[in-house]
Amino acid sequence: MSHEQLASIATAVTTGDKASAVAGTQQALAAGIEPLTVIDEGLVPGIREAGDRFQCGDYFLPNLIASARAMSAAMQLLEPELHARQQMARRLGTVVIGTVKGDIHEIGKSLVATMLAANGFEVHDLGVDVPIERFVSAVREHQANLVGMSALLTTTMGVQRKVIEALRAEGLRDGVKVMVGGAPVGEQWAAQIGADGYAEDAVGAVELAKRLASG
Numbered sequence: 003m004s005h006e007q008l009a010s011i012a013t014a015v016t017t018g019d020k021a022s023a024v025a026g027t028q029q030a031l032a033a034g035i036e037p038l039t040v041i042d043e044g045l046v047p048g049i050r051e052a053g054d055r056f057q058c059g060d061y062f063l064p065n066l067i068a069s070a071r072a073m074s075a076a077m078q079l080l081e082p083e084l085h086a087r088q089q090m091a092r093r094l095g096t097v098v099i100g101t102v103k104g105d106i107h108e109i110g111k112s113l114v115a116t117m118l119a120a121n122g123f124e125v126h127d128l129g130v131d132v133p134i135e136r137f138v139s140a141v142r143e144h145q146a147n148l149v150g151m152s153a154l155l156t157t158t159m160g161v162q163r164k165v166i167e168a169l170r171a172e173g174l175r176d177g178v179k180v181m182v183g184g185a186p187v188g189e190q191w192a193a194q195i196g197a198d199g200y201a202e203d204a205v206g207a208v209e210l211a212k213r214l215a216s217g
């Protein structure tokens with residue numbers, strides 16, 4: 003039964019059916035399915051399928067936008083649930099996070115921000131299309147010890163390197179750990195640009211952030 007529910011949530015996201023994505027998510031929560039399972043096995047496969055259809059020309063931008071809206075609406079229901087399930091017993095560190103300049107992909111970055119906050123980090127979410135200097139000023143302003151950067155486009159991933167260079171030029175690099183993520187990014191890229199780590203998903207980002215904050 004739960005597998006069917008998750009599959010229909012995925013279909014609702016892929017087809018941009020916001021009402022069904024929201025209703026399906028409500029039903030899944032009422033049936034006791036964990037919010038992370040709804041994300042990992044319903045929403046994420048649904049949005050990835052939309053991306054695949056876009057890539058091969060079956061979908062156009064309005065389809066992708068409709069899918070993203072359906073996913074975001076469902077995420078709004080899940081975020082308080084994610085928070086409610088975690089104990090924010092202690093502050094593990096202060097994180098500045100954003101999607102880099104030129105890139106407006108928000109869903110993954112926001113999910114990572116939510117999960118970090120739910121796991122005891124103080125999170126300053128700078129949003130999307132964040133200028134290099136805004137990352138730098140936010141690190142200074144909040145005395146952050148972690149920076150999270152998201153980039154979903156091959157054309158914007160280079161900005162992650164520029165932010166690291168800017169942190170170095172401003173004398174802030176030694177005081178912060180930098181983690182990167184996003185579809186075109188990987189371990190090798192992280193090493194290449196001098197980041198401290200890469201995370202594939204939000205759960206991995208929490209583990210990485212904990213490791214970096216304690217090291």
Ligand code: HCB
Nearest residue numbers: 053057070105106108109110150152155156183184203204
């Ligand atoms: Co967009 N888009 N898009 N898009 N989009 C992608 C990314 C493509 C791969 C689709 C494709 O062609 N297959 C492609 C990029 C190709 C490339 O560069 N290699 C693409 C393109 C081309 C574009 C436009 C250029 C399309 C156009 O205008 N012609 C345009 C770019 C606009 C811009 O940014 N300047 C565009 C626009 C859009 C929207 C607006 C329609 C919409 C975003 C809406 C929004 O976010 N509010 C959108 C979407 C939804 C996607 C796909 C379908 C899904 C992205 C997503 O939300 N995934 C995506 C296809 C794909 O990724 N497979 C497609 C789900 C989340 C949960 O995963 O990977 O974002 P995530 O995040 C993970 C993970 O990476 C990690 O944890 C997250 C949670 O698990 N993580 C971090 C992320 N950030 C981290 C930071 C850390 O520190 C640590 C871990």
